[in-house]
Amino acid sequence: GAVVSQHPSWVICKSGTSVKIECRSLDFQATTMFWYRQFPKQSLMLMATSNEGSKATYEQGVEKDKFLINHASLTLSTLTVTSAHPEDSSFYICSRGSGLSSYEQYFGPGTRLTVT
Amino acid sequence: QKEVEQNSGPLSVPEGAIASLNCTYSDRVSQSFFWYRQYSGKSPELIMSIYSNGDKEDGRFTAQLNKASQYVSLLIRDSQPSDSATYLCAVKVQGAQKLVFGQGTRLTINP
Numbered sequence: 001g002a003v004v005s006q007h008p009s010w011v012i013c014k015s016g017t018s019v020k021i022e023c024r025s026l027d028f029q030a031t032t033m034f035w036y037r038q039f040p041k042q043s044l045m046l047m048a049t050s051n052e053g054s055k056a057t058y059e060q061g062v063e064k065d066k067f068l069i070n071h072a073s074l075t076l077s078t079l080t081v082t083s084a085h086p087e088d089s090s091f092y093i094c095s096r097g098s099g100l101s102s103y104e105q106y107f108g109p110g111t112r113l114t115v116t
Numbered sequence: 117q118k119e120v121e122q123n124s125g126p127l128s129v130p131e132g133a134i135a136s137l138n139c140t141y142s143d144r145v146s147q148s149f150f151w152y153r154q155y156s157g158k159s160p161e162l163i164m165s166i167y168s169n170g171d172k173e174d175g176r177f178t179a180q181l182n183k184a185s186q187y188v189s190l191l192i193r194d195s196q197p198s199d200s201a202t203y204l205c206a207v208k209v210q211g212a213q214k215l216v217f218g219q220g221t222r223l224t225i226n227p
């Protein structure tokens with residue numbers, strides 16, 4: 001069964017508004033979770049590593065003030081896209097690690113964001 | 117040079133045949149490698165992980181790793197139409213928990 005959930009599965013918002021996406025680890029207390037973005041016909045691009053109880057680590061080129069990440073508990077990480085624009089329309093996917101030294105990641109079902 | 121490279125395809129294979137997917141990586145010290153399958157419109161799902169040189173088999177899937185050549189592959193035996201998907205190769209970044217993904221190979225199994 002699924003080990004990571006995301007909500008919502010899809011969202012449409014107007015340009016300039018903010019959208020919050022939730023990612024939950026269902027079976028495991030995850031100190032680290034990951035946020036990816038995927039544009040059509042492209043691969044996964046890591047946006048940031050979400051760390052429970054501390055600041056997220058953002059990848060180069062990702063605006064931390066635009067993509068706010070909060071990892072307030074061991075089972076929940078949130079990504080807020082602030083002042084969304086049409087170019088932010090994408091498939092946002094979170095994942096959690098396995099908690100072991102295997103470094104496997106398990107993905108949520110993703111959230112499709114459309115900004116109009 | 118990209119960190120993880122895959123042929124984007126599409127790769128077409130007849131049903132029942134062996135599908136062979138290839139991936140090369142640039143960081144010689146990488147130790148952990150993963151294959152994910154992604155159906156259109158869905159998120160990736162883990163198929164195999166491999167950490168040691170040689171072959172690792174799981175059902176119809178076999179992952180092969182050659183660290184000297186910086187090459188990892190995935191073989192799918194007895195290919196089924198349900199195997200049609202994009203296959204993503206991922207490599208763990210040394211010294212960090214994060215993965216770097218290749219662009220993916222789109223595989224089509226023809227009945």
